[in-house]
Amino acid sequence: MPKNIDAPAVRRLCAQLRGVNVTAERAAQLAVEIARVNGAARAEGAKNDFNDQPTSFAVTLIALAKR
Amino acid sequence: MKSNLLNLSLCEVAEAIRKKRVSSLEVTQACIERAKAVQPAVNCFIAIEEEEVLRAARAADRAVKRGAKLGPLHGVPLAHKDMFYRAGRICTGGSKILRDYRPAVTATVVNRLAAAGALWLGNLNMAEFAANPTGHNEHWGDCCNPWNTAHITGGSSSGSGAAVAARTCYGALGSDTGGSIRLPAAANGVVGLKPTYGRVSRHAILPRVWSLDTVGPLTRTVRDCARITGLIAGADPLDPTSSGDPVPNYERLLDRRIRGLKVGVPRNHFYDGTTPDVRRLMAQSRAVLRSLGARIIELDVPDPQHTYQLTNAIGQVESATIYANWLRERPQDLSLVVRTRTEAGMLVPGVSYLEALNARPRITAEFVREVFDKVDVLHAPVMTMPLPTRAETAPGDSGEVMDMLARITRNTRPINFLGLPSLAVPAGFTDNGLPAAFQLIGRPFAEDILFRIGDAFQGETDWHTREPVVSTNSN
Numbered sequence: 001m002p003k004n005i006d007a008p009a010v011r012r013l014c015a016q017l018r019g020v021n022v023t024a025e026r027a028a029q030l031a032v033e034i035a036r037v038n039g040a041a042r043a044e045g046a047k048n049d050f051n052d053q054p055t056s057f058a059v060t061l062i063a064l065a066k067r
Numbered sequence: 068m069k070s071n072l073l074n075l076s077l078c079e080v081a082e083a084i085r086k087k088r089v090s091s092l093e094v095t096q097a098c099i100e101r102a103k104a105v106q107p108a109v110n111c112f113i114a115i116e117e118e119e120v121l122r123a124a125r126a127a128d129r130a131v132k133r134g135a136k137l138g139p140l141h142g143v144p145l146a147h148k149d150m151f152y153r154a155g156r157i158c159t160g161g162s163k164i165l166r167d168y169r170p171a172v173t174a175t176v177v178n179r180l181a182a183a184g185a186l187w188l189g190n191l192n193m194a195e196f197a198a199n200p201t202g203h204n205e206h207w208g209d210c211c212n213p214w215n216t217a218h219i220t221g222g223s224s225s226g227s228g229a230a231v232a233a234r235t236c237y238g239a240l241g242s243d244t245g246g247s248i249r250l251p252a253a254a255n256g257v258v259g260l261k262p263t264y265g266r267v268s269r270h271a272i273l274p275r276v277w278s279l280d281t282v283g284p285l286t287r288t289v290r291d292c293a294r295i296t297g298l299i300a301g302a303d304p305l306d307p308t309s310s311g312d313p314v315p316n317y318e319r320l321l322d323r324r325i326r327g328l329k330v331g332v333p334r335n336h337f338y339d340g341t342t343p344d345v346r347r348l349m350a351q352s353r354a355v356l357r358s359l360g361a362r363i364i365e366l367d368v369p370d371p372q373h374t375y376q377l378t379n380a381i382g383q384v385e386s387a388t389i390y391a392n393w394l395r396e397r398p399q400d401l402s403l404v405v406r407t408r409t410e411a412g413m414l415v416p417g418v419s420y421l422e423a424l425n426a427r428p429r430i431t432a433e434f435v436r437e438v439f440d441k442v443d444v445l446h447a448p449v450m451t452m453p454l455p456t457r458a459e460t461a462p463g464d465s466g467e468v469m470d471m472l473a474r475i476t477r478n479t480r481p482i483n484f485l486g487l488p489s490l491a492v493p494a495g496f497t498d499n500g501l502p503a504a505f506q507l508i509g510r511p512f513a514e515d516i517l518f519r520i521g522d523a524f525q526g527e528t529d530w531h532t533r534e535p536v537v538s539t540n541s542n
Contacts, residue, residue, distance in 0.1 A: 010414060018413045019395040026410070029466060033411040037383065038419045040376030044430075045422030052425035054278075058265055060428035061486050062312055064435045065512040 005038075007031040072097050074534065077143060077237040077291035078318075084142040087131060091142025091186070095124035098144045098188055102235040104539035108216050110208045111229040113149045113159060115189040120144060123186045139294060141184030146236040148224045149190035150197060150273035151177050160273045161193040161223075163206040163400045164393055174271035175306065176240060176282055176299045183298045188236050191226030197242055197275040198386070199223055199404045200250050200475045201460045206402070209457055212254060213535040214501055217456050221254030221475075223247040223275075227285045228255035233537055238286040238295055242272065244279045245378065245472075246449075246479025249506055252285050252491040253449035256502030256533060258292045258521065259285045261479075263511045264486035265310035267296075268303035274389055276382045277308075278424060279483045287531055289492065289521035293317035296514060315515045323523040326360030330507075330520070331442030333368045337478050341451040344498040349448050352494045352505050355527050356446075356520065364442050369434050371481030375473070377430075378484045380415055380423035387412030407468040431485045439510040444520060447478055449504045453497035482508055490517040493530040502530075 011027035014020045022030065072094055075083065083089045102115055127142035149159050152170035159165050181187075192210040194202060202210045202225030210225035212218040213233040220229045224241025228251025231239050241248040243261035252259025260283040267282040274280060284295035297318060302311040332338075332353065338346070353363050386409045387394070393401060394409065401409075438445060452474075460475070462468040482489045488511070491504045507517045525531050 013414055014410070018391070020398070020410070020413060022410065030411050030414070033379075033469070034414050037376050037380045037411065037415050040373065041380045041415075041419035041422045041426075044373070044377060044426040045419070047429070048422060048425045052428070054421060054424040056428045057278075057424070057431070057486065058308065058310065060431060061263060061265060061511040062310065064432060064439075064510055065312060066439075066510055 005031040005035045010034065073101055073234040076288045077140070077286055078288070078294055080237055081140055081143050084131065085137055091124040091127040091131070092121065094142065095120055095144045095186060095188070098236055101233070102189065102230070105213065105233045105235060105537045108538045109211050109213050109229050109233055111192055111210050111226040111233065111235065112146070113161070113190045113192050113207055113226070116187060120186050120188050127184065127186065138182060138184030139298065140180065142186065143184070143237050144186045144188040145180065145238050146188040146191050146230050147240040148193045148227050148242060150193060150242060151240060152271040152273070153177055158273065159190070159207070161195045161204055161207060164397060170271065172271045175268040175303045179299050191230055191239060193226055194223035194404070195402045196390070196405050197223040197244060197247055197273070198408055200246055200472060201457070202251065203457065203461055211457070212454070212501065213537045214256065216538070217458070218454050218501055219254060219457050219460055221250035224251045224285060228252055228257055228259070231255065231257045231285050231287060232535055234534065238284055238291055240282060241285050242275065243281050243283060243483065244275045244382070245483050246476045248283050248285060249449050249479050249489060249491040250475065253504035254454050254502060256493045256530065257285050257287055258289050258493065258531065259283065259491040260292050260296055260514065261482065261489045262296065262300065262514055263310070263488045265308050266488070266512065266514065267300050268306040268309045270303055270305040276385045278381050278385060279378070289490070289518055289525050290318060290321055292490070293321060293518040293522070312512050317515055317518050320515050321519060321522045323526045325356065325520050325523045327362065328444070328516070328520060329362045329364055329442040330356055331438060331445045332363060332365045333445060333447055334365050335367055336371055337447035338451070341448060342453060344453060345448050345451060345503055348495040348497070348503050349446070349505055352524065353446060355524055359523050359527065361520070366438070366441055368445070369437050371434070374430065374481045374484040377423040377426060378480055380420050383409060383412030384415050384420040385412070403462060404468055408472070427484065427486070434485055435510050443509070443516055445508040446505055447508065449478060449491050449506045450475065451478060453499045453503070454501040478506070487511060488514045488517060490521050492521045492524055495530055
């Protein structure tokens with residue numbers, strides 16, 4: 001899994017996709033942050049099942065309550 | 068007399084009003100006077116609604132006089148973090164952008180408190196858009212800790228913690244997405260509940276992260292907290308994420324009998340790097356619980372550290388969505404912390420965001436099985452270090468923001484990812500003279516056990532009765 005994401009690409013995509021301008025320095029910080037977050041999600045995602053869905057969480061909390 | 072009035076708990080003053088030992092007007096006037104006196108030093112209010120609340124207090128007194136049926140908070144002045152909508156009334160979210168914002172709807176929790184007879188004293192200071200755990204605010208001025216104004220109040224419910232501690236009101240609502248009730252509760256020496264995700268309606272409150280936001284009270288006693296929670300919790304058809312799980316009568320369950328309850332002390336993560344003075348206070352608090360018959364059990368917990376970046380995946384994407392237009396059109400009007408915490412969310416892939424969400428049930432189920440099949444609650448410090456100063460935690464640039472956040476929210480954020488309830492209870496003072504607290508963490512919808520243990524603790528200690536000496540106009 002890549003530890004680094006291309007900072008100039010981050011800068012371009014912020015502008016092209018979201019219309020937000022960030023400095024080159026900030027893009028470099030964001031590149032590190034996005035790589036870290038994405039890496040963690042991918043690692044955890046590898047353990048997910050294809051039947052998982054976000055709305056399961058509410059049901060899970062109720063199931064875990066003590067009766 | 069006024070000082071005695073202001074030192075009553077919420078439950079005590081409600082009883083005093085009900086029994087006509089004191090009028091709501093007298094109580095409210097005392098709160099207003101106190102609020103105005105401490106405001107220059109503490110800056111806990113964004114607005115004090117003096118005329119309206121006095122009018123409401125007089126109406127409350129007329130109701131008492133004519134023998135009307137009275138709600139559990141009848142005539143009691145509360146104040147709330149400035150993010151709870153009231154139709155037609157300004158709600159700033161602690162921001163510049165919403166300085167003149169008037170929502171068209173009223174929050175369900177506001178309606179429920181009003182139905183219980185509570186009065187609205189004013190709107191409390193907060194971190195902009197609930198996005199900062201320190202209490203700094205570059206638009207409305209920092210909220211300052213009433214125990215020592217050089218120190219942070221904790222955030223983002225900064226004004227809620229400070230206002231309750233400074234005796235300007237009898238309770239306040241806050242919100243907790245990564246620690247924003249528990250941190251100001253701990254920092255100001257008051258009680259604060261982060262409820263189970265979905266326990267309390269989020270309808271018509273300013274959103275921060277839909278999947279993590281919770282609403283809860285800050286009060287001086289656990290009993291007060293139990294009363295307010297019982298009134299605001301429960302299913303709300305206007306909030307589809309609110310749970311229909313039955314709401315117990317939390318206050319009636321407070322019997323101070325905790326013999327045999329198992330209090331878990333985590334051997335990993337939550338005490339790592341804890342300073343000696345915090346460690347001492349935690350040990351003393353556990354000794355109190357042990358003296359009451361609770362069993363103290365050390366155990367290893369599933370390492371919650373890996374949830375930190377998953378929480379970022381969820382939080383950054385959702386907040387980038389909420390602030391998308393402002394990031395594009397008015398970035399200069401957002402504080403450094405808000406921009407820093409949000410920008411990455413613009414480019415975190417949707418797949419990664421959903422992977423983080425989908426992992427929550429599995430990770431939470433594992434945590435609950437490993438921990439709460441063995442103990443009833445987990446006991447841990449809210450913060451592992453003494454409260455820092457505002458100068459120490461004011462970030463100079465984006466690079467410093469995330470590090471600062473990680474340090475301060477180390478013990479609180481994982482609990483938001485897991486959706487579990489957590490109650491912050493004052494436990495004494497660290498070596499720098501500022502308050503500290505433990506948190507009791509439970510399985511989903513176990514707020515009743517947290518309240519029972521916290522209330523029993525307060526029956527044996529007096530930390531919650533200590534009052535800060537605030538520099539005021541008159542001294």
